[in-house]
Structures are given as C-alpha cells and as structure tokens.
Amino acid sequence: MIDSSGTPGAPVAGRYVLVDRIGAGAMGSVWRAYDVRTQAWVAAKVLTQTNSAMLLRFVREQGLRIRHPHVVAPTGWAADDDVVVFTMDLVRGGTVADLLAEHGPLPTEYAAVLLDQLLQALCAVHAAGVVHRDVKPANLLLEVTGRARPHLRLGDFGVAATTDAVRLTSVPGMVGTEGYASPEQAAGAPPDPSHDLYAAGRVAIQLLTGVPPLLQRGVPEGPLAPLLASLTATDPADRPRSAADAQRRLLLIGAEHSLGGFRPRPDGPEVHDRLGEASMPLRQSLALPEAAARRTRSSAQVLTAAACFASAIALCAVALTRLLG
Structure with missing residues (x-):
C-alpha cells in the first residue's frame, strides 16, 4: 500500500x-x-x-x-x-476523453474505427448478460498505438448490472452519466442493452464534433448520420435491435464510403504512452513478501551452483587430457 x-x-x-x-x-x-x-x-x-x-x-x-x-x-x-x-x-494510452481534449473532433474514418470497436465490446458484454450503463469517453481506454489504427477497450464496470440483477438503487433515479444515459435510463428504467447503444451514439457524435452530449444539437452530416440518428433515438424501439445489428449497419456504411480502409495521417490523432516508466519494485523499498525474496535468493544460488559445477567439469577435462597425453 x-x-x-x-x-x-x-x-x-x-x-x-x-x-x-x-x-x-x-x-x-x-x-x-x-x-x-x-x-x-x-x-x-x-x-x-x-x-x-x-x-x-x-x-x-x-x-x-x-x-x-x-x-x-x-x-x-x-x-x-x-x-x-x-x-x-x-492500459497505457489514456482514454478517448484525453484524446478528444488534445485533438478535438476526430476524422470520420478514425471515429468509425472507434465506434466499430466499441460496438464489438458491447456485443461481448451484452452476450454475457451484462449492461454497462456508463459508456462515455472517460471509460473508453486506449492502447498505445501512436498514429496507427487505434485500439479501444471498454472499461469501468462499476455500475454495470445484469438484466436480472437486484437493483442497487433504493429509489428510482439515474444510474450512469447525464447526457450519455438514455431518456429511459435517466428515468430509472431497469437495465437494458439499448441504454448502452444510446450512449454509444452520443459518444460517436462527440467523436465527430468534439461536443459533449448536453451541448449536442442533432446529428452531424456525413455517412454515419443515419446510424447515429438511429442509435440516439428517443424511443428505444427505433434503435438498432442489438450491438451486433448496429455493427452490421456500420460495416455496410464503411464498405459503401471506404471508411474501413484506415490510413494514418501525419497530423492525425496520436495515442501515446501516458504513464511513462516506473521503477521495478525492490524488496528493500517495498517490503516484498519473504516468498519473493526467497525466490530471488534461490535463483542466485542455482546460478552460483551451476557455475561451480561447470568449473569442476572443466578442471576434470584438463586433468584427464594431461593424463592421457
């Protein structure tokens, strides 16, 4: 500690x-x-x-x-x-929120890659019977990729719930983050995968515009507009049936508008290492358990014994050569 x-x-x-x-x-x-x-x-x-x-x-x-x-x-x-x-x-590359703060609105191709990866993550999460309930840029982590194709990872399941889980809120109210939470989620509706899809749509709009949900005014023009309008529909029945359905629609848009052929740009977004190096903990400064220290000592002892054994073999070989010579 x-x-x-x-x-x-x-x-x-x-x-x-x-x-x-x-x-x-x-x-x-x-x-x-x-x-x-x-x-x-x-x-x-x-x-x-x-x-x-x-x-x-x-x-x-x-x-x-x-x-x-x-x-x-x-x-x-x-x-x-x-x-x-x-x-x-x-994960060392920070979050999508960090990337937006540094770069501002992202190129359409870049935003499409991030949305595709987020939808893949939601496919896996929902298949496990879990609703994340707090999809937002601060919870989307990035591996270090420089200016190459980004690698997004959905994290922070602190308020996630299964669709049949016991409610952890004692009174009706919002669970999640204002603006990203769907209207029905904000009103205290039971967990449903459609809530995460709504949040994914709000995130995607922010990727393209740099504008957070509470300040967004409709869907930006462009090839992704129909999908984003569907994801952020007020009525959950008007949203895609599932994350897999949304991803299929995105792939069709990408094929039609060449959004799948991601190419790094010299002035494009860069995901760099935000953590830097850390010193390897040492027993003297961190009071590591005796077991770890014993393993370290044992390794040194084994190496010493091996060196002695090798030296003994070498001496025997020299002695044998002289006797036979």
Whole structure:
C-alpha cells in the first residue's frame, strides 16, 4: 500500500504493490500496481467505501470475466483489512476523453474505427448478460498505438448490472452519466442493452464534433448520420435491435464510403504512452513478501551452483587430457 509520505509500502494481501495513482473510477481510485506473484504490472482499483451497496457492486464487478480484445474486465482481487482491490490489464494510452481534449473532433474514418470497436465490446458484454450503463469517453481506454489504427477497450464496470440483477438503487433515479444515459435510463428504467447503444451514439457524435452530449444539437452530416440518428433515438424501439445489428449497419456504411480502409495521417490523432516508466519494485523499498525474496535468493544460488559445477567439469577435462597425453 502507499504510506502517508506517498512511498509504496507492503503489498496488499501480500501480493499487489500500489505504486502510483493513474485515475479514478465509479467506485474508487485506480493505481499502477506490481503483482508480486506474477511479477507483472497491472491496474488496481481500490475500493474507497465499505457500505453494503458498494461491496455488492465490487463483488459483481470483480466477478466479471469477459474475455475480449476490446474489453478491460477484472482479472483478480484481494482484500487486506479494510482495503479491497481488484486488478485488470494496465492500459497505457489514456482514454478517448484525453484524446478528444488534445485533438478535438476526430476524422470520420478514425471515429468509425472507434465506434466499430466499441460496438464489438458491447456485443461481448451484452452476450454475457451484462449492461454497462456508463459508456462515455472517460471509460473508453486506449492502447498505445501512436498514429496507427487505434485500439479501444471498454472499461469501468462499476455500475454495470445484469438484466436480472437486484437493483442497487433504493429509489428510482439515474444510474450512469447525464447526457450519455438514455431518456429511459435517466428515468430509472431497469437495465437494458439499448441504454448502452444510446450512449454509444452520443459518444460517436462527440467523436465527430468534439461536443459533449448536453451541448449536442442533432446529428452531424456525413455517412454515419443515419446510424447515429438511429442509435440516439428517443424511443428505444427505433434503435438498432442489438450491438451486433448496429455493427452490421456500420460495416455496410464503411464498405459503401471506404471508411474501413484506415490510413494514418501525419497530423492525425496520436495515442501515446501516458504513464511513462516506473521503477521495478525492490524488496528493500517495498517490503516484498519473504516468498519473493526467497525466490530471488534461490535463483542466485542455482546460478552460483551451476557455475561451480561447470568449473569442476572443466578442471576434470584438463586433468584427464594431461593424463592421457
């Protein structure tokens, strides 16, 4: 954990060393962490409250195991006294919100790639019986690709729910983020995949215009306009039947308007490494578990023994040569 001076301390549950804070989510802060057991970097979300509703959301989120290249779902968890964390892949390119803040409106081809990948992620999420309920640029992570084809990953399942889940809100009201939430979601309707499709449409409009949902005025002109109008329809019956249906429509538009042939531009959007390098945790500074130290010592001992054995063989060979010679 991190002590009062900001210095990394003992690993949480003897496993995860929290090194530096890299963001915040719906349920708590997000840290770059070192997994002592696997000796790999991970992202770790630290639960900030321990009331029953938050704990139930935590259990629900850490239980998600949706394996898909465009989804960042929890991979492990640990608890240590009143500290609870769960871990996921460390994604280093920031978020779509960061990209928009730096670049502004994105080229149509670039926006189409991001929308396609988001719809792929929603296909996997909805197939697992889960509704994300908070699709927005800040929850769309980006792998580091420079100016090449972007790689989006949907993250932060803090308010996600299954369609048959027990409601975690005691009174009707909005779950999600204003502007991205569909009208019926904002009114407290039960979780439904169509809510995520509406949010995806709002996100896509923002990709093309740079304008957040509360300031958007209709759908921008262009080849994606019919699909975006359908995704953001007030009546859910007028939206695509599913994320897969929306993706099929997008692919047809791409084939017709050559949006699938993405080519990097010298002045195009760039997804760079926003985290930088971090020092490998050392036992002396981070109080890693004895098991890890023993493994390190054992490795050194094995190498030393191997060197001695090799030297002995060499000496024997020399002696044998002299005897036979």
